[in-house]
Amino acid sequence: MAEPTTQAPVMEMQHVSMRFDATQALEDVSLTLYSGEVHALIGENGAGKSTLIKIMTGVHRPDTGTLQLDGQPVHIHNSQEAQSLGIAAIYQEPMVFPDLNVAENIFISHRNRGMVMNWGRLYKDAEAILAQLDVKLDVRMPARGLTLAAQQAVEIAKAISLKVRVLIMDEPTASLSAHEVDQLFRLVGALRSQGVAILFIGHRMEEVFRIADRITVLRDGKLISSRPRREVKRDQVIREMVGREVGDFFAKTQVERGALLMSVHGLSREGVFSDVIFDVHQGEVLGFAGLIGAGRTDVALALFGIAPADGGTIEFEGKAAKIHSSKQAMNLGIAYVTEDRRGLGLSLPMSVATNISLPTLRRYLNGAGLIRRSAEQRTAEEYRDMLMIRTPSVEVEVGKLSGGNQQKVMLSKWLNARPKLLILDEPTRGIDVRAKAEVHHIINDLAEQGLAIILISSDLPEVLAMSDRVLVMREGRQMGIYDRAEATQEAIMTAAMGQHDRAVEAHA
């Protein structure tokens, strides 16, 4: 691998801060990118990595702080401007146009290629760029059907065609196989030797340590450290990533664990997750920790029958259960509060009351089969009081409420189904501190009432504070179940990032 050159920086961010409403996304972050250097940026979910990328690509403008390119201050207003300055980004999911061929994809952002397509030249130029990268691809082949790695190669070629100087790679390896990762890293090496500055965002420690020349850690929007790779150790980096205060969190009251409610054995869904084994008891909060994309939500979707498992067994209340549809799951007494409020959760144009009664409409019919609106409203009012939903009336459209209140409406909707097992998927994402604390209280109360709860959260301190036990997943596999006493931030993060595997404990 080429040594990083010690020359003037290509790009510098100085004292950049950015705030979204209540959240300080970035606070006084300075970052320097050198030509021919791979700069790894790591941090937990929500540490501010995405905001940083968006500032560099002109999607966001920072509240304070400056960006410099070759020592000159620049203001980037949109991603086209970023491109013309030589800053490009590629993402986990490559954005290729499936119906265009490889060459067209490479040159899609070029505007000055004349009035009439010169196909011969297009193909020749495309081949030249791919040759530079030592990639063998038929440039006349449509992008549809290319492997993810090949699509990424196309994206990288596209960046090169735009004379990229700073390339941001946002978790490019997340969905690649080991072999494809090797291929990608060869490309990264080629780019580096051509003098491109690369900002590499990754979650897998060993990859970061393999490819990076410099490692920067972000936590809660602050820059924690930025050092050459050979000066840092892995466990040191992990400690820096997780060093958040748990003290702010409301801790779950310990309740006597009730009877066994559900046992899951070897639950799998091909290509998504495999061999998930756990028990959950009444009155217990089982946390699901892991990085985004670790397969936690997929397990939840399987338990709720939306994307059913294709292997393993589920025992519910001592009886073998088959869950192939959400209806079956609901009949068993399972409810799932999705992380995707807008997409999967609520019908935004409909009122609070009608949203709450939607899955349980049958309960609100009178003898003639008509909906009793007054009963519906009574229920909605009850939940409004109980969960402190702030809305002028239960007839207001849900879409008009704030995120935290929408979350509570969703919770009401599923609590009203009177479940025995409640699966909460990121219940506090994107809601303000106060609403968060309220949701934590609600979880606590529900567990005390004997409900079994599976809590999926990417907020590590939250999972630790709220759970009796924590199940950690990584890339579709269960890395272990930790009791409250042994579940430290370091232990969980280490498991989630794959430092060492831990024997799966089914019956902790």
Next chain:
Amino acid sequence: MNAIRRRFQPEQIRELVLLLLIVGIVLFFGTQIENYFSARTFNRISTSVAVIAVVAVGQTLVVLTRNIDLSVGSIVGFTAYVVGTQLTQHNELAPLTVVLMAVGVGAVLGAINGIIVAYGRVPAIITTLGTLAIYRTILVQISGANSVVTNELPQWLIDVPRINVWSFGDLDIRFLFMLAIVVVIVFQLVVSYLPWGRRLYAIGSNPDAARIAGFPAQRIVFMAFVMSGALAGLAGFMFLARFGNITVVAGQGIELESVAAVVVGGVSTNGGIGSPFGAFLGAILIDVLQNSLIRWLAISEFWRDALLGLLILLAVATDTVIMNRLRKLWVPHELQISDSTAVKQGGVDHAG
């Protein structure tokens, strides 16, 4: 302002605005067209509204689920012709049998749409564009380009359009108009009080959430198409009664008028928003415009359609602007304030 806000939702205000718009248009044409304010005008327009309104109610059900039914015009023509020929051959058929036959034929044609869209997962716009042409072609084939003519129809049918349910002075509420009003009321109740109706909204506003809530989404969409077909069938009967003479082009253009009525009436083409009552108002607006423009001597025949189109566009555009304004007024900042008392007193700042 605050009291108004608590009492009404933006949608209700939209309906009020629509009503005012209709009144405004009527007043305008009153100054332009001689003898406009007459019982004849009212009776003519009300009978013609009746047909469109019934189709528009069916269209509403489909559009609420984020689909569209473009075949309704063909279904109206098809049922009008089929029922008409049956009647010319069997003059003795009982009125109720005839109506049920029309509704049944329409429902079957609607069911074909429904199967293809809900179970075949073909986009509704493609499906019903196809069946629009197919139903019409079948009609041409079975009719052999013959027409149903009035004097072969039983007398009771010819009398139907002239049946009065009610009279205020010269103004008659005709049976057909009354029938349309009954349809509107029934379906307004259906969408508000039947689980099936509620689920139409749920599916249209968020199909994925509906799936998660465990609905039989396909069956509900299928039924929406069946209902749309059945109502178009009923409209076919009304069409037959109104005109008596049915050619193979009968009902052509109704699909567009019904879509226009639904959209003008505030039903969102993205599904989940709107009501049969709104569509009814939309139908009135469209039909008043159409009938008045025909009699307005100031514009030539050639410009009539263009003007109608322009007015529809204008209505929808204004509506969008007004609704956005209203929604902003209604989306109060006080909802974001984390204190529940703020909700009760809030909103003064935004009331202007």
